[in-house]
Amino acid sequence: MILSINLMSQGLTSFRWEHRLVLLITQDENHKLLQQQIVILSEDREGLKERKLHIIHITPSEGRLLLPETDKLSLEKSDFQRFKPDESPFSFILIGLDGGVKLRRTEVVSRE
Numbered sequence: 001m002i003l004s005i006n007l008m009s010q011g012l013t014s015f016r017w018e019h020r021l022v023l024l025i026t027q028d029e030n031h032k033l034l035q036q037q038i039v040i041l042s043e044d045r046e047g048l049k050e051r052k053l054h055i056i057h058i059t060p061s062e063g064r065l066l067l068p069e070t071d072k073l074s075l076e077k078s079d080f081q082r083f084k085p086d087e088s089p090f091s092f093i094l095i096g097l098d099g100g101v102k103l104r105r106t107e108v109v110s111r112e
Contacts, residue, residue, distance in 0.1 A: 012056075016099045019054045024066070025091040028059060033090040036108050038066060044111055052097070 015021055022041065026034045034057065041048065041055055048055070048067055055067040088106035096102045103109070 012095075013099075015054060017097050019052045020097055021093075021095040022053060022055045023058055023091070023093040023095065024055065025058045025093065027089060029057070031090055033108055037090075037092060040108065040111055041067060047111070 012021065024034055024037055038055070045067065047053075053067075054065060057064050057066050090106060090108075092103070092105045092107075092109045093101055094103035
């Protein structure tokens with residue numbers, strides 16, 4: 001099922017039509033599932049580049065582009081609540097080039 005979501009935040013809107021996004025949403029940077037997901041995604045950096053994928057970690061206080069690595073993004077605090085679907089401590093959200101949500105999981109996702 002494809003869900004439509006509006007990427008109103010200036011930081012995320014700038015990626016539309018140029019990059020797909022994987023949003024990794026947790027309460028903090030030390031979450032076990034976040035670390036596992038980063039390892040899995042980091043194993044195929046060339047594949048991420050070919051698929052125009054950027055990996056973004058969002059916490060209640062900040063958003064950070066993990067792959068490719070860069071400084072913090074200018075995200076609104078509301079991005080955490082907007083994309084966090086429930087009380088799950090970990091969320092993986094794939095956003096397509098059009099800004100629509102293509103996949104939403106609360107567990108680690110394989111590269112396949």
